[in-house]
Amino acid sequence: RAKQDGRNTFRFFEPAMDAALQRRRRLEHDLRNAIRKNQLYLDYQPQFGLSEGQLTGYEALVRWWHPTEGEIPPSTFVPIAEETGLIVPLGEWILKTACTYALGWPSDTKLAVNLSPAQFKTQDVFDLVRRVLVETGLEPERLELEITESTILQNTDQVIETLSRLDQLGVSIAMDDFGTGYSSLSYLTRFPVRKIKIDRSFIDTLGTNEQTSAIVSSIVGLGQSLHVTITAEGVETEGQAAMLKRWGCDQVQGYYYGRPEAEVPANPLEDVPLDRNVA
Ligand code: C2E
Ligand code: MG
Numbered sequence: 001r002a003k004q005d006g007r008n009t010f011r012f013f014e015p016a017m018d019a020a021l022q023r024r025r026r027l028e029h030d031l032r033n034a035i036r037k038n039q040l041y042l043d044y045q046p047q048f049g050l051s052e053g054q055l056t057g058y059e060a061l062v063r064w065w066h067p068t069e070g071e072i073p074p075s076t077f078v079p080i081a082e083e084t085g086l087i088v089p090l091g092e093w094i095l096k097t098a099c100t101y102a103l104g105w106p107s108d109t110k111l112a113v114n115l116s117p118a119q120f121k122t123q124d125v126f127d128l129v130r131r132v133l134v135e136t137g138l139e140p141e142r143l144e145l146e147i148t149e150s151t152i153l154q155n156t157d158q159v160i161e162t163l164s165r166l167d168q169l170g171v172s173i174a175m176d177d178f179g180t181g182y183s184s185l186s187y188l189t190r191f192p193v194r195k196i197k198i199d200r201s202f203i204d205t206l207g208t209n210e211q212t213s214a215i216v217s218s219i220v221g222l223g224q225s226l227h228v229t230i231t232a233e234g235v236e237t238e239g240q241a242a243m244l245k246r247w248g249c250d251q252v253q254g255y256y257y258g259r260p261e262a263e264v265p266a267n268p269l270e271d272v273p274l275d276r277n278v279a
């Protein structure tokens with residue numbers, strides 16, 4: 001009886017699994033053409049210094065507007081791009097588009113761009129970055145590359161080499177989603193990491209969970225001892241902002257301060273909500 005139920009269950013789910021697989025194949029095919037068809041664009045989310053409330057830069061976030069499926073989130077299509085190798089042309093398009101756009105900002109405004117671990121596996125990231133900086137004319141000091149702990153965990157020697165050369169070029173490295181990975185903190189002594197972005201999942205429960213408050217304030221202290229800039233991502237409330245400011249967190253990014261948007265105001269300093277600064 002149980003066996004029969006199991007078989008029925010299997011039959012019931014089979015078409016659904018098939019549909020998911022087919023959708024994936026379709027997305028993979030469509031993603032191949034998305035750049036050429038102008039379906040991709042970038043949003044930019046502002047980052048602020050917490051003590052003075054000044055705009056420090058923007059993070060570029062890739063978007064895909066699919067003609068029949070509508071908005072497809074990067075959490076769906078970036079992994080597809082990584083598995084199919086499409087991350088190479090996609091990553092190059094993102095970097096070039098963002099650097100070109102950033103040329104229109106005030107010169108003290110930085111640009112942060114996410115790099116996927118797969119990019120380090122499949123291409124010379126240093127060559128890519130240097131080439132794009134030369135082609136666009138953006139100063140290396142204005143570019144910050146966000147990597148994750150999974151990038152650090154793979155191909156250590158090659159990644160150390162690439163990141164060190166980028167650092168020497170003037171490009172800075174930020175550790176994204178900090179606290180969610182499995183790597184040991186020792187990489188902070190071996191890699192030129194200038195910034196740590198505390199993952200949104202920790203900021204989410206600030207104030208409601210004693211443990212996360214302890215973790216976040218400790219990371220802020222770690223940043224101060226190591227002279228690494230600490231950014232909190234996913235700040236959504238005034239309460240979270242107040243705690244971060246009290247602990248001495250350097251920078252903030254999140255819906256409370258500004259959502260990712262396709263167009264950045266011509267003069268961002270006039271138009272961003274600088275009053276969203278907690279006294
Ligand atoms: P991430 O780099 O950690 O980006 C931050 C994500 O948090 C973004 O989601 C952003 O929209 C979202 N976010 C920012 N503030 C808040 C907030 O206050 N509340 C909440 N709930 N969310 C907030 P998004 O744009 O969906 O991107 C998700 C992830 O996809 C990124 O995480 C990054 O890992 C990846 N991704 C996005 N753009 C790119 C890209 O250009 N290249 C690569 N390789 N990956 C990208
Ligand atoms: Mg990021």
Ligand code: MG
Pocket residue numbers: 176177197199200233
């Ligand atoms: Mg992040």
Ligand code: MG
Pocket residue numbers: 177199200
């Ligand atoms: Mg995150």
